[in-house]
Amino acid sequence: MSGTRPASDTIIYHNPRCSTSRKTLDLLRDNGIEPTVVQYLKTPPSRAELATMIADAGIDVRTAVRKREALYGELNLADASDDELLDAMAQHPILIERPFVVTAKGTRLARPIDSVREIL
Numbered sequence: 001m002s003g004t005r006p007a008s009d010t011i012i013y014h015n016p017r018c019s020t021s022r023k024t025l026d027l028l029r030d031n032g033i034e035p036t037v038v039q040y041l042k043t044p045p046s047r048a049e050l051a052t053m054i055a056d057a058g059i060d061v062r063t064a065v066r067k068r069e070a071l072y073g074e075l076n077l078a079d080a081s082d083d084e085l086l087d088a089m090a091q092h093p094i095l096i097e098r099p100f101v102v103t104a105k106g107t108r109l110a111r112p113i114d115s116v117r118e119i120l
Helices: 019-030 048-059 070-074 082-091 111-120
Strands: 011-014 037-038 100-101 106-107
Touching: 011 019, 011 106, 019 111, 048 082, 048 100, 048 106, 106 111
Parallel strands: 011 037
Antiparallel strands: 011 100, 100 106
């Protein structure tokens, strides 16, 4: 298939139950990209991988946390340090905001989805 990048070039950390994640996957496919799909709730990134993705996306750790998850409140993460947040996300991947997209051109948290266009 000409014009389609190999899957290994693009990774989406995906939750199929999330509409934003599904729309981002559609955006990639609409642009001729068949990404490697990592269902991060089943295969979570390591703490180090998570820290790298967050840094590469140019966001702070708190931006990468799903504050609307009940677990966020249950674990009293509102005043947590970056290290504590990373530990919590590594231990409880449901706390990772989604979806992260990694391409050869960079990493983005697809919120808003259009931010992914910057790395296509």
